[in-house]
Amino acid sequence: MKASWRVLKAVGAMTLPLVVGVDGSETALWATDWAVDEAALHTLPLRIVHASLWERYEGPISLESEEVPSERALAQHIIGRAAERARQRNPDVKITVDIVPDAAATALLREARHATAVVTGCRGRGLIKGALLGSVSRSLATHAASPVVVVRGTPHNRQRANGRIVVGVGDATTSTEAIRFSFREAQARRCTLQAVRAWRRSARKPSQHPLFAGGAAHQQEDQATALLDDVLRAAENEHSDVLVHRITAEGPAHHVLLTYSATADLLVVGAPRHQGPLALPLGRVALAALQHADCPVAVVPTVRPPEAVPTTANSAHAADH
Structure with missing residues (x-):
């Protein structure tokens, strides 16, 4: 019975919808396009959600009233436009729509509990239109229970024209789920990872001889290579048909990944989630990717037990991965 329950749970997880949040902005339409293609790729239903507080402020409409409040009309226009765009892009994808009477971040965080992933644009219709990252996208990336994909980058990258996915590998505790996610994506797309x-x-001490300093650098590069071998082994065994290129590069992790994002269709990074009452901040790598990457970014959560949360002394190092 226990084994059967596991099978049913796995099947149920595969049919969870892909959720895309829309707000009428251009980046939300990019997110809709990306989500339609992703839903078709994985044979998932697509749920299009628009969060609007009009009903909370104006109250429900009387059945006898023929007048439609302007905010409700706007919400219906936004959700209708996104749904029509999605149907035109791929009529075979099963699409449902919903206008949720709540703040956008709250609504989408709730949706994430029962979603394969949540997709958003990089910026919304807020007052600070020049912001590098919208507040809703940042909140989702920091707190969502499911993977979050923020669709950004050039049209070339958003259209998956490079045939390449990049995954940033930190350590085993923060990278495992991100690696699994990236292998599934690479296999479905039949592209390189x-x-x-x-x-x-x-840092070389003043008294240290340059030859010894070079030897230490080689040792650190070898350690990086060994770590890649260790954390990729299980996923490679499960997805033997995925072509994997191992890359070790000297430099800050966020700089290195941003460089590789220029020729990628998707950048995948891990983000720790704390099981206890405290929320871990979004790490430097994930934040930089969400603000500056040249392609869509998937932030994949990894749950860490309370004892695994970095202390003040080592939190700065953990944030860089």
């Missing part, structure tokens, strides 16, 4: 591990050269 680049697994990237950044390493840093230790």
Whole structure:
């Protein structure tokens, strides 16, 4: 019975919808296009959600009233436009729509509990239109229970024209789920996966001879290579048909990944989630990717037990991965 329950749970997880949040902005339409293609790729239903507080402020409409409040009309226009765009892009994808009477971040965080992933644009219709990252996208990336895809980058990258996915590899505790996600994506798309591990050269002491300093650098690069081998082994065994390129590069992790994002269709990074009452901040790598990457970014959560949360002394190092 226990084994059967596991099978049913796995089947149920596969049929969870892909959710895309729309707000009428141009980036939300990019997100809709990306989500339609993703839903078709994985044979998933697509749920299009628009969050609007009009009903909370104006109250329900009387059945006898023929007048439609302007905010409700706007919400219906936004959701209708997105749904029509999705149907035109791929009529075979099963699409449902919903206008949720709540704040956007709250509504989409709730949706994430029962979603394969949540997709958003990089910026919304807010007052600060020049912001690098919208507040809703940042909140989702920091707190969502499911993977979050923020659709950004050039039209070339958003249209999956490069045939390449990049996954940033930190350590085993923060990268496992991101690696699994990236392998599934690479297999479904039949594209190459680049697994990237950044390493840093230790600061050389004044008395240290340059030859010894070079030896230490080689050692750090070897350690980065060994870590890649260790964390990729299980996923490679499960997805033996995925072509994987291991890349070790010297430099800050966020700089290295941004460089590789220029020729990628998707950049995947991990984000720790704390099981206890405290929320971990979004790490430097994930935040930089969401603000500056040249392609869509998937932030994949990894749940960490309370004892695994970094202390003040080492939190700065953890944030860089």
